[in-house]
Amino acid sequence: MKQTNLDDVQIINIPKISDEEGRGNLSVIEKDCLDFDIKRVYYLYDVPSDAYRGGHAHKALYQFLIPLSGSFDVILKDGKSTKTVTLNKPDKGLLIVPGIWRELENFSAGSVCLVLASDVYKELDYIRDYNQFVLSKS
Structure with a gap:
């Protein structure tokens, strides 16, 4: 697993095109927006506000989280530090690099979280036990 820390996680502005006639906004994610090829796309919705x-x-997967609607908190841990990021603007996404623990909570009503991932689902890439995660970082 890559030796990353919370400084490697970043908010990325997604280009926003505003309509001059007041018909709304359009955001576009193209090749130069992310440093990885997108191999999987999924989204979370209808998450109860008290769920996590x-x-x-x-170990190797990069993820880019975008709040398409509503808001939610992302708790990030690198084994030493913890940081909470609130996502609530569809033109700002959170890039989570490998080696960072993540928890999502405080979903607002109607929130939708879009996730762009650097690879297809591979169970062997997951670390699901926090104590094992901390040990892997030392």
Whole structure:
């Protein structure tokens, strides 16, 4: 697993095109927006406000989280530090690099979290036990 820390996680602005006639906005994610090829796309929705998602880290996978609607918090841990990021703007996404523990919570009503991933689902890439995660970082 890559030796990453919370400084490697970043908010990325997604280009936003505003309509001059007031018909709304359009955001585009193209090749130069992310440093990885997108191999999997999925989204979370209808998550109860008291539920939590995530609770794992990845050994090699990069993920880009976008709040298409509503808001939610992403709790990030690198084994030493913890940081909470609130995502609530569809033109700002969170790039989570390998080796970072993530938990998603506090979903607002109607929230939708789009995830762009650097690879297809591979169970062997997951670390689902936090104590094992901390040991892998030392």
